[in-house]
Amino acid sequence: MGTTYRRIVLASRPTGWVGPENFRLETLPIPSPGPDEVLVRNHFLSLDPYMRGRMSERKSYAQPQQIGATMIGATVGEVVASHDPAFTVGSHVRGMLGWSEFGLVKGKALERIDTRKIPMSAYLGIVGMPGMTAWYGFHKILAPKAGETLVVSAASGAVGSVVGQLAKLAGLRAVGIAGGPEKCRYVTDELGFDACVDYRAAKDLEELGQTLRSAAPQGIDAHFENVGGDVLNAVMGLLNPFARVAICGLISDYNNEAGVVPRSAIRNPAVFLVARIKMQGFIVSDHLELWQEGLSDLGALLVAGKLKYRETVAEDLARAPEAFIGLLRGRNLGKQIVKLV
Numbered sequence: 001m002g003t004t005y006r007r008i009v010l011a012s013r014p015t016g017w018v019g020p021e022n023f024r025l026e027t028l029p030i031p032s033p034g035p036d037e038v039l040v041r042n043h044f045l046s047l048d049p050y051m052r053g054r055m056s057e058r059k060s061y062a063q064p065q066q067i068g069a070t071m072i073g074a075t076v077g078e079v080v081a082s083h084d085p086a087f088t089v090g091s092h093v094r095g096m097l098g099w100s101e102f103g104l105v106k107g108k109a110l111e112r113i114d115t116r117k118i119p120m121s122a123y124l125g126i127v128g129m130p131g132m133t134a135w136y137g138f139h140k141i142l143a144p145k146a147g148e149t150l151v152v153s154a155a156s157g158a159v160g161s162v163v164g165q166l167a168k169l170a171g172l173r174a175v176g177i178a179g180g181p182e183k184c185r186y187v188t189d190e191l192g193f194d195a196c197v198d199y200r201a202a203k204d205l206e207e208l209g210q211t212l213r214s215a216a217p218q219g220i221d222a223h224f225e226n227v228g229g230d231v232l233n234a235v236m237g238l239l240n241p242f243a244r245v246a247i248c249g250l251i252s253d254y255n256n257e258a259g260v261v262p263r264s265a266i267r268n269p270a271v272f273l274v275a276r277i278k279m280q281g282f283i284v285s286d287h288l289e290l291w292q293e294g295l296s297d298l299g300a301l302l303v304a305g306k307l308k309y310r311e312t313v314a315e316d317l318a319r320a321p322e323a324f325i326g327l328l329r330g331r332n333l334g335k336q337i338v339k340l341v
């Protein structure tokens with residue numbers, strides 16, 4: 001272990017698409033723990049779409065992060081020095097230590113993770129916040145019933161890939177929407193969805209709707225939305241009476257800073273009335289009381305071989321900005337992480 005470590009701070013706020021100039025790599029001396037503090041060497045950093053929101057000043061459910069501060073982010077790693085008896089040197093932990101090779105925090109800000117049966121990085125994905133997001137939206141909002149048809153957008157991603165697999169396990173028809181043939185092949189051939197629609201291949205909304213109709217011939221009973229815009233509008237046209245829609249994310253709008261009329265505008269609100277639709281947004285961190293149940297459920301399914309996942313791994317902290325920009329542009333397949341060790 002050397003005497004310095006690197007971190008990435010927010011250098012400036014993006015206007016529109018995020019660029020490398022919005023980040024700055026800094027080198028600092030490795031600190032020593034004070035009373036109750038724990039020093040962690042981060043092995044993996046999670047990159048997630050919500051970070052785009054924190055980079056901007058626009059009103060959201062969370063405060064924007066400060067310029068010059070370490071970029072926010074979940075991490076998993078190993079305790080290398082500790083003044084908290086609950087965290088011995090060598091134990092594996094998850095925390096919000098940011099885009100940084102090391103983190104110094106009070107022990108109460110960390111959570112021990114068991115890496116004997118589940119790889120450390122999975123605690124950032126399928127048995128972490130994204131998996132929990134899928135679990136919550138699927139079980140608590142979509143009220144799924146066997147035999148129904150569920151659609152999920154960004155289907156090959158960290159959240160979407162779990163939603164479709166949970167749907168299959170619960171006896172639903174699972175239809176994914178994803179960008180490109182490689183992602184669609186992954187969704188059907190490896191994850192076991194019944195069908196996948198490549199939204200990038202459709203020349204317009206009408207064609208997207210027609211392709212989706214062929215993939216969901218009985219209509220759509222439950223929809224898990226990660227994207228917004230045309231994708232959401234295509235789904236809305238095919239909802240069955242009493243369908244449920246969980247609004248988890250609207251990533252197609254995240255770089256649209258100046259949008260007075262967001263691209264995610266719903267074109268046909270009459271469908272709410274005619275089909276008696278229930279649509280609900282949610283933020284997974286509002287439901288911390290359910291995380292233990294959700295994550296142990298997901299962990300058990302993973303260990304039993306009933307859930308699969310993939311990761312797109314960027315090597316080295318310095319590649320994090322490029323990997324994050326790639327995530328916003330759809331270059332990741334599965335969970336985007338950065339390997340730091």
Ligand SMILES: NC(=O)c1ccc[n+]([C@@H]2O[C@H](COP(=O)([O-])OP(=O)(O)OC[C@H]3O[C@@H](n4cnc5c(N)ncnc54)[C@H](OP(=O)(O)O)[C@@H]3O)[C@@H](O)[C@H]2O)c1
Nearest residue numbers: 049154157158159178179226248249250251252283284330
């Ligand atoms: N509500 C909550 O508490 C909560 C928690 C976690 C995540 N989320 C939301 O869940 C969604 C998925 O997150 P994730 O971590 O699983 O990310 P992800 O799906 O692993 O990665 C993002 C994916 O979004 C798709 N995408 C990007 N730009 C798009 C565009 N303009 N149009 C359509 N698709 C686009 C891309 O896939 P394609 O190539 O397939 O388009 C990209 O790979 C995000 O909207 C995120 O904000 C919400």
